[in-house]
Amino acid sequence: MTMHRIAGVAALVALCAGAVVASPLELKLADPQPKSVNAGLAVDYAFPNDVNSLRDAYVALGMGAKSGKPLVDLNYLSSQSEPSALTSGQETKVAARIKGYVRFDAPGIYTLETYSNDGLELSIGGHEVAKVDEKRSCDPIGAVEVSVPGAGWYELEALYWQRKGGSCLIMEWAEEGGELKTVPAAAFGHK
Secondary structure, eight states: OOHHHHHHHHHHHHHHHHHHTOOOEEOOOOSSOOSOOEESBEEEEEOOSOOOSHHHHHHHHHHHOEEOOOBSSSEEEOOSSSOSSTTSSOSSSEEEEEEEEEEESSOEEEEEEEEEESEEEEEETTEEEEEEOSOOOSEEOOOEEEEEOSSEEEEEEEEEEEOSSOOEEEEEEEETTSOOEEOOGGGEEEO
């Protein structure tokens, strides 16, 4: 092998190894920690004539957001009996801004997985943990590992949009080595 091929192979191996051993995102505790919270997550809605992107959702919410019924959790999957996107009361052309907290009861490494139909940008503890900006079915966005430095509340912010057809927004978590489970309603709160 020539020296260039050896160097090329070494660089490829190093690149692949770096992708496999990515460090978990270090979340930041909410500061100050809320003394008390209301159950669920606060949500504002807008109902534009059309919505095809996070940018469209952001603009629509900036032009006339209305407070909605708080989300009990992040476990929403539309069906024939419950066709609305989240708590909006509307099936299509929905933009939502979601704010509140998620509580981790113990420090450690957690895996987070989020499902969305359609677009979503989700941040927890100062880090983006999920982002997709396309029309899609209710599919996983991609698991992310996070490092939780201490028990407590972590800020949660999301921008979500639903254009047409079924909708979903689901968040799962697992402690290191555990199986993914839907985050329980008791773990969410808002001011």
